[in-house]
Amino acid sequence: MKNPIFLLFLLSSFSFISAQxxxxxxxxxxxxxxxxxxxxxxxxxxxxxxxxxxxxxxxxxxxxxxxxxxxxxxxxxxxxxxxxxxxxxxxxxxxxxxxxxxxxxxxxxxxxxxxxxxxxxxxxxxxxxxxxxxxYAKIIDANNQLTSKNGLYSTTEKKFTATTDVVVFNPENKLESNHLDYYTETGEVYFYGPSTITTQESIATANKGFYDSKIGISRLINDAKIYYDNRIIEGDSIYNDKNRGFASSTGNVVMTDTINQTIVKGGYGEFFRDQDSIFVIKKALFISTAEVDSLFIHGDTLLITGQPDKRIIRAYHRVKFFKTDLRGKCDSLHTNQKTGITKMFKHPVIWSGNNQITGDSIYLTSDLKTNKLDSLFIKRNAFIIQKDSAGFSQIKGKNMYGKFVDNQLTSLLTKGNGEVVNYARDEEKKLVAILNMICSNILFNLMDNNIQTIHFLMKPEGKTYPPSKYPNELRFLKGFIWREEEKPLVKEDIFKNEPVITTNLYK
Structure with missing residues (x-):
């Protein structure tokens, strides 16, 4: 048998000679x-x-x-x-x-x-x-105009490989890069290296990606960012549909609202431009930096909808939030920025100073001008616990209404089925008595998160005991649950007992 390599050489030589x-x-x-x-x-x-x-x-x-x-x-x-x-x-x-x-x-x-x-x-x-x-060359087709210093065009593939000062342009979009492949029949672009896509609605940047100039769809990879007016979307990979006003981001997602001073982070997020709405999952985190004391909210899912003056923030499942002077936990949270009301549902708990606040649901109202907490409403099974070195001061009732000044609880009204256990101390912090009373409606005044005065608005029942005579069976009101181990001590604790975070969400 003849050597196949030799035959291949003869065929190649014959083709070359024929061409000559x-x-x-x-x-x-x-x-x-x-x-x-x-x-x-x-x-x-x-x-x-x-x-x-x-x-x-x-x-x-x-x-x-x-x-x-x-x-x-x-x-x-x-x-x-x-x-x-x-x-x-x-x-x-x-x-x-x-x-x-x-x-x-x-x-x-x-x-x-x-x-x-x-x-x-x-x-x-x-x-x-x-x-x-x-x-330098200029290429014009049915979709775009392309200019670049260097380039190679394949007539069989209908593809340009363009390098150095590359611009793909039409009246609605412009892509700038130093290296890309462009297909003239489809208007599709694959770019390599730092590139920018500019439209009437946004500016997008990435180090690698795909762009369909005919239908306005892009996939951005490696340091991907999209700038929409006052919003910045970042991620390891971003899909963007210009005509639908939709973008989705995967991996190290960061969505920043520069005007309203909010940041949303997570592992996957979706942004709807026309609705000004955001959906985020996988270690979802909302950060408000509008105040010196930033607010951090975490949940399995975050949904933020509406224009700033009507914006609603929803967090679902294993929700925790952290501020220096206020921490909380619940299964779901709903904030209406138009009304300033935040609602917490399903086993909610708030820690304000050294007070633990629980109920079937909790409503917090903020002052719309200052963004500071204004009032509190605990709906059904309201329970407030304050730890004392000798035991636990407790306030219990059907419903409770509270008032905040400078983010500190200053007054509290218990309405319906009110009960109180209070460890009273003198000016030298010495325990002098333990109060155990039942009254339908009770008004408490607080200072530095400690009970200062108690007003029984109807005839109370019970008594005041010397500390040494207080019965053990009266130390805890029915429904007492101390949840201190759930309290976030630092902002990173809102992710406690969850998989390790691979990126620094707080940098």
Missing amino acids: QKKIKILNAEQTYKNQAKYPGAIILNGNVKVSHDGAILDCNKALFYKDKNILHAYGNVLVNQGDTIRQTSEYTNYNGNTQKIISWGNVIINDPSMQLETDTLHFDRITQEMTYDC
């Missing part, structure tokens, strides 16, 4: 002569010159034809037609019939069914059907 044997043919010239002194070895063709080679026709004003070398130098109004697919004009063209390589310069214009290319100098390899330039 295809000679440039002179179809027309008004004058044909030689000037060996000036152009040794050349046939001079002058006036309405037309030649052909392997399916291509070249027209020009004048040409030097080196028959032995199978090379043609064409001058003036050069036109090259390759079948019905490629039409090229230029001032000058050198064509090598053996290698089928063309070098053209001087106002070079190339047209094929999907685009037009304009440049000063162009190299065209007819065998590979690839064109290259390195002195």
